[in-house]
Amino acid sequence: MTAPAKPEEFVRWLRQTAPYLHAFGGRTFVIGFGGELITERARFAQFIQDVNLLAALDIRLVLVHGARPQIEAELKAKGLRSRYAKGLRITDAAALVAVKHAAGALRVDIEALLSQGLPSSPMAGAEIRVASGNYIAAQPIGVVEGVDYQFTGLVRKVDATGIARRLQAGEVVLVPHLGYSPTGEVFNLSWEDVAQSVAAALGADKLLLFVDRLPADRKGAVIGELTAREAKALLKKADLGAHAAGALRHALAALAAGVGRAHLISRRTPGAALLELFTHSGVGTMITAEPMQRLREARIEDVGSILGLIEPLEADGTLVKRGRERLEREIANFVVLEHDGALLGCAALYPLPEKSAELACLAVAPDARDAGHGERLLQACEARAKGMKIRKLFALTTRAEHWFLTQGFKAASPAALPGERQALYNWKRGSKVFLKRT
Numbered sequence: 001m002t003a004p005a006k007p008e009e010f011v012r013w014l015r016q017t018a019p020y021l022h023a024f025g026g027r028t029f030v031i032g033f034g035g036e037l038i039t040e041r042a043r044f045a046q047f048i049q050d051v052n053l054l055a056a057l058d059i060r061l062v063l064v065h066g067a068r069p070q071i072e073a074e075l076k077a078k079g080l081r082s083r084y085a086k087g088l089r090i091t092d093a094a095a096l097v098a099v100k101h102a103a104g105a106l107r108v109d110i111e112a113l114l115s116q117g118l119p120s121s122p123m124a125g126a127e128i129r130v131a132s133g134n135y136i137a138a139q140p141i142g143v144v145e146g147v148d149y150q151f152t153g154l155v156r157k158v159d160a161t162g163i164a165r166r167l168q169a170g171e172v173v174l175v176p177h178l179g180y181s182p183t184g185e186v187f188n189l190s191w192e193d194v195a196q197s198v199a200a201a202l203g204a205d206k207l208l209l210f211v212d213r214l215p216a217d218r219k220g221a222v223i224g225e226l227t228a229r230e231a232k233a234l235l236k237k238a239d240l241g242a243h244a245a246g247a248l249r250h251a252l253a254a255l256a257a258g259v260g261r262a263h264l265i266s267r268r269t270p271g272a273a274l275l276e277l278f279t280h281s282g283v284g285t286m287i288t289a290e291p292m293q294r295l296r297e298a299r300i301e302d303v304g305s306i307l308g309l310i311e312p313l314e315a316d317g318t319l320v321k322r323g324r325e326r327l328e329r330e331i332a333n334f335v336v337l338e339h340d341g342a343l344l345g346c347a348a349l350y351p352l353p354e355k356s357a358e359l360a361c362l363a364v365a366p367d368a369r370d371a372g373h374g375e376r377l378l379q380a381c382e383a384r385a386k387g388m389k390i391r392k393l394f395a396l397t398t399r400a401e402h403w404f405l406t407q408g409f410k411a412a413s414p415a416a417l418p419g420e421r422q423a424l425y426n427w428k429r430g431s432k433v434f435l436k437r438t
């Protein structure tokens with residue numbers, strides 16, 4: 001591994017991953033991807049290295065794969081035509097042969113990649129055991145609107161106990177796009193259907209689906225987060241393209257069945273799975289049953305996380321130092337912004353005499369800035385102040401004067417502070433005083 005330019009940056013970055021490592025250990029993630037990802041050899045090899053990393057972090061992994069381009073290629077080589085109806089392959093006897101060949105070859109390829117372990121490679125010491133088997137019971141789609149889909153099927157049942165046993169044994173489970181019926185037949189399934197069904201049956205913590213195109217807003221920017229309600233509204237009003245819309249529907253079905261979170265990630269972004277999982281903002285679209293962000297009153301259990309936010313700012317002189325004890329005593333003055341269990345920001349309101357109050361300790365995590373969080377925290381403090389019939393809101397700052405000006409504060413002199421607070425004013429620090437009438 002190449003060392004980062006600055007050791008302190010590397011250490012800071014590594015420390016930031018700690019909450020994710022705590023949160024993910026022992027959790028079950030189902031990752032679904034189409035055969036397209038496998039055809040891009042270099043990118044797929046990197047993805048397998050990412051799988052290795054996730055497995056090393058004690059995440060229980062199920063990989064579900066498809067094989068559309070591989071089936072297509074075999075049919076073409078034999079001079080046969082692929083037939084589709086409503087976007088679904090009609091799997092006739094000849095296509096079924098190609099389906100079995102593709103699934104068999106891909107299984108061997110994926111197992112081979114997961115078996116790597118050369119020293120001085122990212123897979124060194126990996127020793128991943130892969131389990132694959134007849135975990136999926138399938139049924140034929142049958143004849144729909146006069147079209148017989150033949151060997152194209154639907155998931156009927158997932159052997160969740162069988163998969164969970166393998167995961168418990170520390171193995172990575174590989175589930176192909178195939179299902180078996182009690183009559184001994186094989187059916188070709190959509191990998192998205194399999195991934196959704198497996199995640200639902202396992203009660204997985206996360207379902208990650210690799211897609212061609214991510215849901216985007218009108219300006220073309222990727223939508224980073226959606227609640228289930230928002231995702232449903234988006235499906236109704238926007239044309240996301242058949243693939244993204246289909247993936248979103250599978251994600252919603254998984255959430256409705258109790259899966260914790262669903263993520264759509266682009267198969268074209270290198271390292272997409274790691275970026276999505278280990279950064280606040282992610283690179284894909286995360287879909288949750290409930291809103292992810294919560295602005296709430298701070299609790300005593302938040303003290304550690306608040307300290308984590310403000311200590312670097314205290315160290316560089318941006319904020320006045322508060323010890324853990326003081327923070328514990330004053331925790332009732334704080335509001336925090338929580339995102340998916342992690343604290344993104346905090347602010348405190350200290351009532352002062354003369355119907356005034358001081359807004360203090362406003363901080364937003366560096367990688368979450370410029371997203372309006374600071375403004376939301378300020379608004380929460382203003383609402384609190386209003387409820388307390390406070391007329392004047394003060395803020396003292398050495399670094400963020402322009403931010404307060406854009407938020408409607410006006411520069412004031414320390415003499416404007418109520419007497420009691422004026423006596424505590426630190427002339428050496430020389431903070432600028434700002435005032436906003438509420």
Ligand SMILES: CC(C)(COP(=O)(O)OP(=O)(O)OC[C@H]1O[C@@H](n2cnc3c(N)ncnc32)[C@H](O)[C@@H]1OP(=O)(O)O)[C@@H](O)C(=O)NCCC(=O)NCCS
Pocket residue numbers: 313318359360361362363364365368369370371372373374375376396397398399400401402403
């Ligand atoms: C000040 C702070 C809380 C703002 O949080 P935030 O979530 O990034 O703020 P918002 O997203 O609501 O506002 C972002 C806007 O303010 C601007 N801004 C952010 N910090 C600024 C600063 N110190 N000075 C001037 N402008 C600033 C951004 O450029 C952005 O402008 P834009 O909308 O034109 O792009 C955050 O930068 C922070 O934690 N700073 C360190 C602690 C601090 O200084 N606290 C204030 C003392 S109590």
